[in-house]
Amino acid sequence: MTLAKTRKLPFARLRRIAVIAGHAFTQLVRMKVFYFLGIFALIAIASNFFDLPQHDGPETLGDHGLDFLRLIKSWSLGAMTLFSVVMGIVSTALLLPKDVEDRTLYTILAKPVPRIDYLAGKLLGVLLLLFVSLALMDGLMTVMLQARLSVVLEVQTALGNARGWDQASRESLRIDTLAQGPTWALQGAVAAVFFRAAIMAAIALLVSTFSSSTLFTTVVSFLVYFIGHFQADARDFYLNSDRAGTSSAARYLATAISAVFPDFQLFNVIDAVIQGKTMELIQFVKLTLAALYYVVVYTVASWFVFSDKEF
Amino acid sequence: MKRHYKLPILATGLLAAGGLRASWEAPFTTELRAAGLLAKPVEMGTRDKIGQTSSVVALGGLRTLVATFLNLRAFSFFENKRWDDLAETFDLIVDLAPNTIYYWDSGGWNLAYNAASYYRFDSELPALRRREGWRESILRGRAFYERGAKMNPDDWKINAALGRMLSDSNKLTDFPAAAAAFKASADTNRAPSYVRRSQLFAMARAPGLEAESLDLARRLYLNPSNRVATLSCLLLALECRATPDRPPLKVARAIFESDAAAHDQLSDYWVRVRERYPLDGVATALQELEKHLAIPAEKSVFRRALQSAEGPDDWFRTR
Amino acid sequence: MQDGWNKPVPAVEIRNLVKDFKTSLKREPLRAVDDVSISIEAGEVYGLIGPNGSGKSTTMKALLGLVAPTSGTCSIFGKDSLKVDSREDVGFLPENPYFYKHLTGIETLAFYGKLCGLRGAMLKDRVGELLALVDLEGARDRRIGGYSKGMLQRIGLAQALVQEPRLVILDEPTAGVDPVGSRQIRDLILKLRDRGITVFLCSHLLEQVQEVCDHVGIIFKGKMVKSGRLQDLIAIEDQTEIVLKDASPELISEIEAMVRRSGSAEWLHSGKPRTTLERLFLRETSGEER
Numbered sequence: 045m046t047l048a049k050t051r052k053l054p055f056a057r058l059r060r061i062a063v064i065a066g067h068a069f070t071q072l073v074r075m076k077v078f079y080f081l082g083i084f085a086l087i088a089i090a091s092n093f094f095d096l097p098q099h100d101g102p103e104t105l106g107d108h109g110l111d112f113l114r115l116i117k118s119w120s121l122g123a124m125t126l127f128s129v130v131m132g133i134v135s136t137a138l139l140l141p142k143d144v145e146d147r148t149l150y151t152i153l154a155k156p157v158p159r160i161d162y163l164a165g166k167l168l169g170v171l172l173l174l175f176v177s178l179a180l181m182d183g184l185m186t187v188m189l190q191a192r193l194s195v196v197l198e199v200q201t202a203l204g205n206a207r208g209w210d211q212a213s214r215e216s217l218r219i220d221t222l223a224q225g226p227t228w229a230l231q232g233a234v235a236a237v238f239f240r241a242a243i244m245a246a247i248a249l250l251v252s253t254f255s256s257s258t259l260f261t262t263v264v265s266f267l268v269y270f271i272g273h274f275q276a277d278a279r280d281f282y283l284n285s286d287r288a289g290t291s292s293a294a295r296y297l298a299t300a301i302s303a304v305f306p307d308f309q310l311f312n313v314i315d316a317v318i319q320g321k322t323m324e325l326i327q328f329v330k331l332t333l334a335a336l337y338y339v340v341v342y343t344v345a346s347w348f349v350f351s352d353k354e355f
Numbered sequence: 356m357k358r359h360y361k362l363p364i365l366a367t368g369l370l371a372a373g374g375l376r377a378s379w380e381a382p383f384t385t386e387l388r389a390a391g392l393l394a395k396p397v398e399m400g401t402r403d404k405i406g407q408t409s410s411v412v413a414l415g416g417l418r419t420l421v422a423t424f425l426n427l428r429a430f431s432f433f434e435n436k437r438w439d440d441l442a443e444t445f446d447l448i449v450d451l452a453p454n455t456i457y458y459w460d461s462g463g464w465n466l467a468y469n470a471a472s473y474y475r476f477d478s479e480l481p482a483l484r485r486r487e488g489w490r491e492s493i494l495r496g497r498a499f500y501e502r503g504a505k506m507n508p509d510d511w512k513i514n515a516a517l518g519r520m521l522s523d524s525n526k527l528t529d530f531p532a533a534a535a536a537f538k539a540s541a542d543t544n545r546a547p548s549y550v551r552r553s554q555l556f557a558m559a560r561a562p563g564l565e566a567e568s569l570d571l572a573r574r575l576y577l578n579p580s581n582r583v584a585t586l587s588c589l590l591l592a593l594e595c596r597a598t599p600d601r602p603p604l605k606v607a608r609a610i611f612e613s614d615a616a617a618h619d620q621l622s623d624y625w626v627r628v629r630e631r632y633p634l635d636g637v638a639t640a641l642q643e644l645e646k647h648l649a650i651p652a653e654k655s656v657f658r659r660a661l662q663s664a665e666g667p668d669d670w671f672r673t674r
Numbered sequence: 675m676q677d678g679w680n681k682p683v684p685a686v687e688i689r690n691l692v693k694d695f696k697t698s699l700k701r702e703p704l705r706a707v708d709d710v711s712i713s714i715e716a717g718e719v720y721g722l723i724g725p726n727g728s729g730k731s732t733t734m735k736a737l738l739g740l741v742a743p744t745s746g747t748c749s750i751f752g753k754d755s756l757k758v759d760s761r762e763d764v765g766f767l768p769e770n771p772y773f774y775k776h777l778t779g780i781e782t783l784a785f786y787g788k789l790c791g792l793r794g795a796m797l798k799d800r801v802g803e804l805l806a807l808v809d810l811e812g813a814r815d816r817r818i819g820g821y822s823k824g825m826l827q828r829i830g831l832a833q834a835l836v837q838e839p840r841l842v843i844l845d846e847p848t849a850g851v852d853p854v855g856s857r858q859i860r861d862l863i864l865k866l867r868d869r870g871i872t873v874f875l876c877s878h879l880l881e882q883v884q885e886v887c888d889h890v891g892i893i894f895k896g897k898m899v900k901s902g903r904l905q906d907l908i909a910i911e912d913q914t915e916i917v918l919k920d921a922s923p924e925l926i927s928e929i930e931a932m933v934r935r936s937g938s939a940e941w942l943h944s945g946k947p948r949t950t951l952e953r954l955f956l957r958e959t960s961g962e963e964r
Binding site for chain 2: 052110111114115117118119121123125126209214216220300303304307309310312313314315316317318319320321323324327330334337341345348349
Binding site for chain 3: 056063064067071074146147150151153154155156158268354355
């Protein structure tokens with residue numbers, strides 16, 4: 045049969061994964077998650093009417109509004125982080141148990157669908173959801189930033205004229221201000237938020253292959269999230285070679301934990317970008333590869349557990 | 356394969372993957388730290404002080420967000436004049452967001468200006484206590500600015516603010532340090548032109564730097580946009596000090612556009628006693644100019660009241 | 675389908691299947707399936723019957739690779755059940771299936787079709803064909819959430835057939851379905867048999883199995899207690915049935931006398947054959963339904 049022969053081609057495999065991913069995406073969307081984005085938009089627009097305490101130090105030409113730009117970036121990325129991590133974990137945590145409970149899993153696995161395709165498809169569906177939501181939030185944030193930035197630049201120009209600054213100084217201030225607005229580095233920060241959530245989704249996938257309870261998977265995944273953040277500190281503390289008094293058991297354990305759990309401190313570049321620093325392209329590429337490594341490792345581990353799981 | 360082999364194999368696999376990960380992760384982390392993209396981890400003390408929820412948010416990857424809210428808290432401390440709480444809050448803020456210049460600027464300003472001003476004018480405490488409070492606030496502010504400048508070597512603003520504070524005659528002046536701060540700021544090549552001029556003004560008032568000051572003044576004078584009143588007058592004073600034989604009027608005519616301009620600018624310069632600018636040859640030049648411009652004796656600048664030369668001893672007298 | 679020995683490959687070959695489940699750490703494992711062997715030739719309709727908990731579902735799951743045997747082998751058209759390849763030729767309808775409620779009937783079939791590699795015009799045609807086959811064209815754009823039990827079973831059957839498999843496995847296909855729906859499903863199964871598709875079903879509704887299957891196996895507490903051709907198994911060897919139409923009472927007495935005279939045969943019973951309650955129900959409800 046022609047179907048049988050084409051089944052193993054890589055193209056057919058990708059198409060199959062795409063079908064499962066697309067289906068998981070629509071399933072999640074119909075759970076009305078996008079209403080959250082509506083709330084996000086409302087807060088974004090409402091926040092425009094709030095002002096921050098300003099100080100008028102001498103010579104501060106353009107700091108009016110710069111702090112507000114920083115605030116927009118800060119809380120937008122904060123909301124994005126919160127939303128993407130929660131969505132990433134919870135969506136993944138409920139996808140597999142739901143299929144098992146509804147017995148729809150049987151109908152899928154009874155077709156010639158390899159189990160890895162099924163897992164990959166589900167994960168990609170969640171990643172697609174995260175990507176779309178973050179893109180929308182990013183768009184809104186960029187629009188708001190740009191609007192505020194134009195206002196700030198206008199004020200700066202007016203003040204610069206009034207105080208008689210020369211062109212070089214004004215230009216340097218302009219460059220500093222633009223660095224606080226929407227830049228490519230900021231998009232890189234949003235991408236970092238996406239990567240972090242993607243890694244969490246892969247971890248949730250791994251945990252859900254063990255446990256059949258959505259709640260358990262969710263709780264454990266959040267725990268892993270926090271461990272991932274402070275494990276860098278713990279590692280530095282315990283593995284510092286000139287620290288006497290740490291038993292070798294503690295060292296081994298610390299090493300094991302830092303190997304198994306993800307190290308999320310790499311993603312703290314987000315904070316640096318909010319403060320106005322730039323990330324170079326090569327560094328961004330490396331960050332992408334790091335995220336990819338994590339996702340692949342955890343997905344393969346999930347497949348390992350799932351491949352001969354019995355239903 | 357047997358179910359009970361699965362878990363150990365999985366654990367081993369993850370450990371192995373983690374080990375492999377360390378080979379590229381460690382150098383990458385170092386690279387990012389060097390590029391200034393990864394801040395130091397938040398201090399334990401800070402985490403205690405910002406409370407659990409905030410720690411969680413900060414840990415969750417958004418220190419800058421927590422810093423923003425702490426800034427609001429700091430503002431309310433400012434309104435309530437709780438200077439110690441304010442200082443502590445700013446320490447937390449800069450620990451969380453060390454590269455946000457605004458927080459260093461704001462914190463230093465609050466300490467060196469607002470808090471000091473409070474102790475000078477508003478506090479009900481006895482004179483000696485007020486003086487001590489005033490002094491301490493300024494010193495704290497100075498330390499804060501210096502820390503910020505060290506953490507952000509590429510920034511011009513913090514050093515400029517530090518220099519400004521150190522050359523403020525209402526505070527504890529330290530002209531050599533101010534000059535160094537302005538120089539560091541101007542040397543980043545990002546500062547506006549007035550910073551270089553400020554460096555000159557501080558240098559000129561620092562003992563032992565006369566030759567460099569004259570040199571810098573001459574260089575700056577070459578650019579017409581630098582010829583603000585203070586610079587022109589200062590240049591005159593420095594030139595007169597360097598070559599006392601030359602008649603000050605000739606020097607003035609070489610520097611200023613016209614006699615009238617010279618007279619106006621030098622008059623204003625003359626009365627600014629408190630700022631302690633060098634005044635070599637200024638009096639002579641003014642006398643000559645008044646003669647040439649036929650200014651009547653009543654309108655002479657020498658009849659004008661000078662700036663008061665009060666200092667901390669006067670401000671903190673027991674009422 | 676022939677193998678090297680010129681003997682056709684059986685559609686289903688289960689050999690000495692044993693499946694143990696661990697219940698808790700201390701107790702003995704539960705033996706759900708104990709040395710079961712089933713062989714189904716292509717084109718047959720095989721019914722696996724037994725009480726609840728006798729191991730029917732487990733056997734089916736082992737055949738589909740959803741469960742790994744503790745020992746023994748299962749294969750579909752010669753391909754080992756533990757490999758994905760074996761699933762190319764089989765369609766499965768699980769017991770009490772749920773499908774994704776947010777999809778419509780046609781979207782559901784399209785989803786499964788795409789999973790099997792169908793696309794474009796071929797997919798569209800196939801889906802249309804299947805909807806016609808299971809008589810769900812009227813509900814094609816309705817969400818699965820709004821389907822009745824019978825409709826769910828039928829869309830389930832359609833989904834099982836989407837890649838034109840040579841074997842169809844049905845787990846309790848008529849459980850919980852009303853008599854009209856049951857009849858429809860049974861007719862579908864017979865249609866499949868006519869097309870040459872092998873059907874392996876399990877049920878505990880015995881009358882329905884009797885109507886449809888050629889071969890049966892009775893499984894009890896994990897063991898296969900009886901199996902073989904249906905007609906052979908249920909024939910009451912020593913009894914004969916004769917059904918007459920328009921026979922006069924005189925003819926009947928004459929036949930009775932003939933039997934009495936033979937000496938070896940015994941006249942057990944004569945009278946009007948009874949219709950079944952099911953036939954009565956269908957006759958009464960068909961007026962409104964169609």
